[in-house]
Each structure stands twice: as C-alpha cells, then as structure tokens.
Amino acid sequence: MSGTLVLVRHGQSEWNLKNLFTGWRDVDLTELGHNEAKEAGQKLKARGLKFDIAFTSALIRAQKTCQHILDAVGQSDLKTIRDQALNERDYGDLSGLNKDDARKKWGEDQVHIWRRSYDVPPPGGESLKDTGARVWPYYLHDMQSHVLRGGTVLVAAHGNSLRALIMALDGKSGEEIVKLELGTGVPVIYKLNADSTVASKDVLEN
Numbered sequence: 001m002s003g004t005l006v007l008v009r010h011g012q013s014e015w016n017l018k019n020l021f022t023g024w025r026d027v028d029l030t031e032l033g034h035n036e037a038k039e040a041g042q043k044l045k046a047r048g049l050k051f052d053i054a055f056t057s058a059l060i061r062a063q064k065t066c067q068h069i070l071d072a073v074g075q076s077d078l079k080t081i082r083d084q085a086l087n088e089r090d091y092g093d094l095s096g097l098n099k100d101d102a103r104k105k106w107g108e109d110q111v112h113i114w115r116r117s118y119d120v121p122p123p124g125g126e127s128l129k130d131t132g133a134r135v136w137p138y139y140l141h142d143m144q145s146h147v148l149r150g151g152t153v154l155v156a157a158h159g160n161s162l163r164a165l166i167m168a169l170d171g172k173s174g175e176e177i178v179k180l181e182l183g184t185g186v187p188v189i190y191k192l193n194a195d196s197t198v199a200s201k202d203v204l205e206n
C-alpha cells in the first residue's frame with residue numbers, strides 16, 4: 001500500500017520580507033504569505049488530496065499555513081499535531097539580525113557557512129545536522145506510521161526543518177541538501193511504498 005506525505009514550507013513571513021534571520025522567533029505571515037499558503041491549498045485541492053492527519057511546528061507562521069491548506073481542501077477541523085520538533089533551525093545569536101548586515105559584519109563567506117553548511121552551527125544556534133537530529137526521529141516515531149499504512153499526511157513547517165526531512169527521504173548527503181532551496185508555499189508530494197522507500201516525488205512549483 002502506498003501512502004502520501006505532503007511537505008509545505010510556510011508562506012512568506014514578516015521577517016522573510018524584512019530579510020531578518022528568524023529561526024525560533026515567532027513571527028506572523030505577510031499578506032503575500034497568507035496568499036501563498038491559500039494557493040498551496042488550492043493546488044492540493046486540485047489534485048483531489050484529502051488528509052488523514054496534519055503536523056505542524058510550534059510556530060505561528062507554519063500553523064497558519066497549515067490551517068489555510070486545510071481550509072482550502074475542506075478539512076478545517078482535521079486533527080493537527082503541533083510540535084516544536086518541526087520548528088525552524090534555531091538561528092541562535094543571529095536571530096533578529098538583518099542578513100545583509102550580518103554579511104557586512106562577519107563577511108559573505110562566514111554567513112554563507114552559517115546559513116548553508118551542513119554541520120557548522122551559527123553562534124548559539126543549530127546546524128542543519130542538529131536540526132535533522134530532532135526532525136528525523138520525530139518523523140520516524142510520530143508521522144511515518146500514518147504514511148506507511150496508506151494515509152495522506154500534511155506537514156506544514158520550515159525551510160530548514162523540511163530540508164532535514166527531505167535529506168533523509170531522498171538519501172542525499174549533507175553537501176547535496178544544502179543546495180536545495182525550498183520556495184515558500186511550494187508543496188512537495190511524496191508517495192511512499194509500504195517498506196518506506198520513496199515511490200515518487202512531485203514538486204508543485206508556481
């Protein structure tokens with residue numbers, strides 16, 4: 001039996017718009033972000049998708065994205081689990097700083113390493129590897145069984161927590177995964193075989 005796992009990065013947040021490092025800071029969606037989330041829902045509705053359960057992070061931008069999608073597919077009251085295991089990578093001391101100001105202060109290369117290396121954490125924060133060390137066990141323990149028994153599961157989360165998930169699902173290396181850029185509100189649909197291998201992957205780009 002094949003199950004379905006739908007991953008969606010939240011729509012544009014207020015701090016995406018202001019170009020600030022966000023991490024665990026709890027900022028809202030912008031108007032564009034709300035619309036991106038609604039459009040993601042419409043795309044999933046057009047595919048006839050109905051979910052059995054939804055998962056999201058402890059952060060409002062992902063929760064609102066999740067709700068917009070459920071509203072669009074006519075499942076506003078679907079059981080939704082919120083867990084901070086799915087939160088964005090913690091950007092530590094960079095949280096709240098402007099990304100261009102950080103480049104001026106520490107240099108382009110250092111900021112790129114903090115943002116896109118696999119295992120170098122920003123000061124006081126998490127590397128992508130650290131993020132994966134909480135996301136993947138959570139997936140295996142709480143989400144995977146729903147998919148493997150043929151269910152359809154929605155996960156509305158964040159750029160780096162979803163990167164960590166995709167890395168494990170696709171069997172990518174640390175070097176490969178950091179090159180992947182996930183667009184806001186772009187659904188990624190996986191079909192998984194009963195043995196947990198990936199049967200297909202479909203990215204619904206705009």
Ligand SMILES: O=C(O)[C@H](O)COP(=O)(O)O
Binds near residue numbers: 020091158
């Ligand atoms: O937390 C953030 O600032 C963003 O959501 C992701 O930022 P990044 O693209 O710098 O990893």
